[in-house]
Amino acid sequence: MTLFILSVASVSTNIPHFGATPARAASTGGYATATGSSDTAVTVTTLAELQSAFNNGKHHIIIKGNIYGGPSLTTLTFASTSWNNVTIEGASGGGAVLQNIQLKFSGELLSAGTNIENIVIKNITFYGNITDLQNLSGTAIQPGGTGTNYLGLSFRRTSNVWVDHCTIYNTSDDLMSISKASDNVTVSYSHFYFTSSWMNMNPNPLWNWVGTYQDLASERLAMVIGANASDSYTYGGGKLHVTMHHNWFGPYMKGRPLMRGFVHLYNNYFDNSTTPSGTNSQGSSQQQYNANQIGSGSVIYSEGNYFYKTNQSNQIGLDSSGDAYSFYERNNTYNATTGTSAAGAAYPSTLPFPYSYTPDSAANVPNIVQTNAGPK
Structure with missing residues (x-):
């Protein structure tokens, strides 16, 4: 195998930088300082107990x-500030699973400037049952339906969030979303992927997510940060500060994360080791179309990540061609990658992050991440 470091070039556009974020502790390795709940825990083993x-x-x-x-x-939709200070976690041992269950934190109906705050989600596996999803029909597979809006975790108008040691796979929208002016989020030591059974599902039904039909098997998307250009760091008022570190993206991924926020990615493993090719039962390409998608209004800092056999590892994907973005990178490893990848500008001498961190060498990332990501 050939290992190489992509040389960096100056690639950025003019972006307004908002006021400094208050200093934060480094306990999550990123923007979140979430501690969650101090209440006595209740243990649940059934859907009825969870509800x-x-x-x-x-x-x-x-x-x-x-x-x-x-x-x-x-x-389960957590939709008011009465849901501030929440911890939902798996029991020790790594066996906690939420199948066909989405946790949705949504402060969209709150007064302007108010978000749900201080949320910790850790040590849980989320996944969708393929047969159940294949059998959905009617409004469930139309825009806004229960199927087309099914993720493992969704955060809207939610601040100070820590997602740690989780696994999410085989959900029929993105696996996870951070949007609608959410802010100060850390996602760490988590695994996002799809299975070969998902990629090769047959029957492979056609669903309508956003006005056009496409096959379910091709909806293999990791994450979205910012719903659209108006919900971005630049055009949405300087929100969507997100740190992602020591996460495992793949295998069998089609694309994403799509990032419109102020995002710091370090020591993540982007794994396309399965290198899907050909077409599926609906004739759609199985090939990965990107790993990182750098979106409208974003500011992206990428360092010490390891890209393995990814296609179009860093892709500029804007909502409109003139939208602003900035992309910086250093010390990333690109091993056996394919397609055209955007190169980032060199890191500035003074870093903009209000937390301290010590990145691992990119060469060690696959082993560290595969050993430690997911529930324990």
């Missing part, structure tokens, strides 16, 4: 075993 804990406003919930959300999917 009861939610309905009774329990702020510290421990998931034990595999909880199944049913064939029509279950979304």
Whole structure:
């Protein structure tokens, strides 16, 4: 195998930089300082117990075993500031699973400038049951439906969030989203991927996410940060500060994360080791179309990441061709990658991050991340 470091070039556009973020502790390795709940924990082992804990406003919930959300999917929506200071975590041992269940923190109905705050999600596996998803129909597979809006984790108008040691796979929208002026989020030591069974599903139904139909098997998307250009760091008021470190993206990924925020990526493993090719049962290409997508209004700092066999490892993907973005990188490893990848500008001498961190060498990232990412 040939290892090489991509040389950097100056690639950025003029972007307004907003006021300095208050100094933050380094406990999460990123922007979040979330501590979650200090309440006594309640342990749940069934869907009924989970729903009861939610309905009774329990702020510290421990998931034990595999909880199944049913064939029509279950979304728990945390939609008010009464849900500030929440911890939802898996029991130790790594066996906590939420199947067909989405946790959605959404402060969209709150007064302007108010977000849900201080959320910790850790040590849980989220995944969708392929057969159940294949069997959805009607409004569930139309825009805004339960299927087309099914993620593992969704954060809207939510601030100070730490997602740690989670695994998310086989959900029918993105695996995770951070949007609608959410801010100060750390995602660490988590695994995002799809299975070969998902990629090769047959029957492979056609769904309508945003006005056009496409096959379900091609919806293999990792994450979105910022819903659109107006919900971006630059055009949305300087929100969406996100740190992603020591995460494992892949295998069997089609594309993303799509980033419109102020995002610091370090020591992530982008894994396209399976290198899907050819077409699926609907005739759609199986090939990965990108790894990182640098979106409208974003400021991206990328360092010490390891890209393995990824296609178009860094792709500029703007909502409109004139939209602003900035992309900086250093010390990334690109091993056996394909396609055209954008090169970032050199890091500035003074870093803009309000936290301290010590990145690992990129050469060690695949081993560190594969050993440590996901529930424990």
